Amino acid sequence: MTDIPAGSLHIDKAQAAPASKVRGYWGSVWNRLRYDYVTLSCMALIAVIVLLAVFAPWIAPMDPDKSSMANRLRPIGYKKFLLGTDEQGRDMLSRLLWGGRNSLLMGIVPVIFATTIGGAFGVVAGYYGGKVNMVIMRTMDVFFAFPSVLLAVAIAGSLGGGIFNQMLTLTVVLIPPICRVAETATSQVRSLDFVDAARASGASTISILFSHVLINVLSPVLVYSSTLVSISIILAAGLSFLGLGVAPPTADWGLMLSTLRQSIYVQPLIAALPGVAILITSIAFNLVSDGLRQAMDVKA
Amino acid sequence: MTDVIETTTPTPASRDRGGPAQPMLIVENIKKYFPIRAGLLNRKVAEVKAVDDISFYVLKGETLGIVGESGCGKSTLARLLMYLIEKDEGHLVLDGDPVGEKAGVPLDGLRRSLQMVFQDSYSSLNPRLPIESSIAYGPKVQGASAKSAKEQARALLEKVGLKADRFGQRYPHELSGGQKQRVNIARALALDPRLLILDEAVSALDKSVEAQVLNLLGDLKEQLNLTYIFISHDLHVVKYISDRVLVMYLGQVVEIGPVDKIYEDPKHPYTQALLACRLSMDPDERVDAAPLAGDPPNPVNPPSGCRFHTRCPHAEDVCMSKMPALGDALRSDPSEHLAACHMVHAGSGHSKAPNPEVTTLPLWQGEMR
Numbered sequence: 264m265t266d267i268p269a270g271s272l273h274i275d276k277a278q279a280a281p282a283s284k285v286r287g288y289w290g291s292v293w294n295r296l297r298y299d300y301v302t303l304s305c306m307a308l309i310a311v312i313v314l315l316a317v318f319a320p321w322i323a324p325m326d327p328d329k330s331s332m333a334n335r336l337r338p339i340g341y342k343k344f345l346l347g348t349d350e351q352g353r354d355m356l357s358r359l360l361w362g363g364r365n366s367l368l369m370g371i372v373p374v375i376f377a378t379t380i381g382g383a384f385g386v387v388a389g390y391y392g393g394k395v396n397m398v399i400m401r402t403m404d405v406f407f408a409f410p411s412v413l414l415a416v417a418i419a420g421s422l423g424g425g426i427f428n429q430m431l432t433l434t435v436v437l438i439p440p441i442c443r444v445a446e447t448a449t450s451q452v453r454s455l456d457f458v459d460a461a462r463a464s465g466a467s468t469i470s471i472l473f474s475h476v477l478i479n480v481l482s483p484v485l486v487y488s489s490t491l492v493s494i495s496i497i498l499a500a501g502l503s504f505l506g507l508g509v510a511p512p513t514a515d516w517g518l519m520l521s522t523l524r525q526s527i528y529v530q531p532l533i534a535a536l537p538g539v540a541i542l543i544t545s546i547a548f549n550l551v552s553d554g555l556r557q558a559m560d561v562k563a
Numbered sequence: 564m565t566d567v568i569e570t571t572t573p574t575p576a577s578r579d580r581g582g583p584a585q586p587m588l589i590v591e592n593i594k595k596y597f598p599i600r601a602g603l604l605n606r607k608v609a610e611v612k613a614v615d616d617i618s619f620y621v622l623k624g625e626t627l628g629i630v631g632e633s634g635c636g637k638s639t640l641a642r643l644l645m646y647l648i649e650k651d652e653g654h655l656v657l658d659g660d661p662v663g664e665k666a667g668v669p670l671d672g673l674r675r676s677l678q679m680v681f682q683d684s685y686s687s688l689n690p691r692l693p694i695e696s697s698i699a700y701g702p703k704v705q706g707a708s709a710k711s712a713k714e715q716a717r718a719l720l721e722k723v724g725l726k727a728d729r730f731g732q733r734y735p736h737e738l739s740g741g742q743k744q745r746v747n748i749a750r751a752l753a754l755d756p757r758l759l760i761l762d763e764a765v766s767a768l769d770k771s772v773e774a775q776v777l778n779l780l781g782d783l784k785e786q787l788n789l790t791y792i793f794i795s796h797d798l799h800v801v802k803y804i805s806d807r808v809l810v811m812y813l814g815q816v817v818e819i820g821p822v823d824k825i826y827e828d829p830k831h832p833y834t835q836a837l838l839a840c841r842l843s844m845d846p847d848e849r850v851d852a853a854p855l856a857g858d859p860p861n862p863v864n865p866p867s868g869c870r871f872h873t874r875c876p877h878a879e880d881v882c883m884s885k886m887p888a889l890g891d892a893l894r895s896d897p898s899e900h901l902a903a904c905h906m907v908h909a910g911s912g913h914s915k916a917p918n919p920e921v922t923t924l925p926l927w928q929g930e931m932r
Contacts, residue, residue, distance in 0.1 A: 288691055288734070456687035457697070460747075463645050464701035464754055465674040474700065478691040 385445025
């Protein structure tokens with residue numbers, strides 16, 4: 264090996280950019296998110312909605328299940344009923360607060376379970392490929408063949424109503440799309456050289472999956488899952504609307520929408536309220552996931 | 564180059580099992596055919612003969628250059644040697660011990676002795692890990708504590724010319740191409756290998772950075788007593804860094820020999836064409852016509868006889884019917900120059916083949932120039 268000036272080895276150091284503040288991956292995500300006011304305000308909105316739902320028993324001005332025949336379908340702002348009353352004379356504000364508990368539960372819990380299960384299947388299918396991939400993904404395709412609402416109705420119909428069955432239904436419905444996203448992301452990562460480099464260093468498959476693959480698959484899957492929160496809330500509302508979710512008189516946004524629709528010509532504003540709650544929550548989740556997608560994009 | 568091994572031996576002598584005469588790595592009749600599947604039942608309809616019966620050896624402390632055009636199986640060969648893809652046939656012998664067989668070194672031992680630097684410096688580093696963690700990963704997998712692995716990673720960063728304090732916590736996208744390739748080299752060195760496979764390791768870098776990295780590789784080779792297999796399509800770089808050169812065409816070795824002999828007196832028409840493709844520093848000697856026309860033949864259906872005959876200016880009937888032998892690459896002396904061409908082998912039936920009685924070098928070389 265001969266003669267190119269010896270000092271040339273160290274040129275890179277001189278060319279290197281001035282030492283910037285070193286922060287981790289999540290640090291850089293936060294740094295980008297910090298200036299995204301839409302996403303930040305939507306996050307705040309979600310936090311408020313969650314807090315209101317969690318503390319509903321203390322915040323709600325009245326008992327959500329106490330009906331009063333004298334005060335049926337009162338308009339917004341009637342006496343002590345801040346948001347009016349429903350067709351049984353129950354306070355709408357209290358019912359919305361209590362109903363948020365169930366709806367948010369239906370939005371978040373199934374998504375968490377589906378992300379864990381679907382993500383695991385997707386990563387395994389994407390990493391191993393071949394027959395494993397075929398078995399897992401073709402099974403998912405069977406679920407994909409049905410429209411999600413139809414699938415949810417079919418499963419919930421055969422399982423029966425109730426909170427647990429509703430969550431189970433939503434989880435099953437949400438697994439295939441998450442699995443597919445995880446599978447695509449994993450097979451892309453799988454083909455990159457750093458996975459081969461890790462294999463060449465003698466690492467076990469488990470170690471490679473956890474230290475190299477998961478960390479790269481996480482962000483697309485998380486972003487996608489967060490869009491599913493709003494879908495899950497709407498699906499749950501749909502199930503409740505059809506009588507396949509929680510049973511009345513429990514407060515639930517979907518169920519309220521269902522029972523109030525008969526009164527839509529009498530008190531359209533009141534009938535629209537649960538729909539507005541669902542709309543605001545799902546838009547907030549969608550905007551947050553959109554902001555997250557941008558913030559989690561490396562290379563930016 | 565080759566005397567380096569005698570003079571500097573920083574590593575314990577116990578690692579050198581077979582002695583200086585034992586080649587670092589012997590590759591014996593290695594084969595890899597990729598099946599092409601099609602149809603409803605996914606039946607195998609054909610095979611891509613990516614690596615077809617290749618044999619060679621690498622001496623301790625030498626640099627073996629492997630050249631050939633894109634798609635000739637260079638990278639497949641590298642991955643076969645690393646056991647990143649399963650070989651169909653053949654044997655590897657690492658410093659006298661067969662690899663992956665009952666009596667020989669286990670796969671894990673091979674992984675510690677053999678490491679690879681990948682071509683694409685970006686995709687070969689995990690974008691979500693600080694480079695220090697990427698380098699420390701290998702030692703950790705092999706049982707080092709997190710602390711000692713980290714210290715080793717920092718020491719290696721310094722060794723490849725990157726300040727650990729400044730760069731250790733950076734992410735791959737915060738580094739330039741040359742810096743990333745240094746990190747890749749550091750990562751490969753982290754397991755303290757004896758043989759480094761450099762698969763187009765400098766091809767993606769611009770010329771000034773390429774020179775830096777080549778110098779770094781030269782320095783490291785002397786310091787750490789390394790052996791290199793240097794795969795590249797850049798003939799200038801291969802000439803600069805190699806002791807011996809192996810030329811591949813369509814999954815086979817067509818020529819192997821010491822770098823000077825190959826570059827000054829190429830015997831195989833393919834090697835001659837490759838060398839003629841090199842850009843000259845002198846604008847008066849510019850190459851007007853491409854010495855090699857057309858694409859290489861389909862490796863699914865390689866030509867009969869000599870695989871190069873479809874593009875060879877000297878092709879005759881014998882080339883289409885009979886595959887020329889390279890000679891015994893495993894038993895030949897490292898200074899020997901072998902070529903798989905009928906024009907080299909006496910009595911092959913080619914009109915330009917040397918007369919069997921004449922033992923001196925053939926004259927056809929001179930006629931051609």
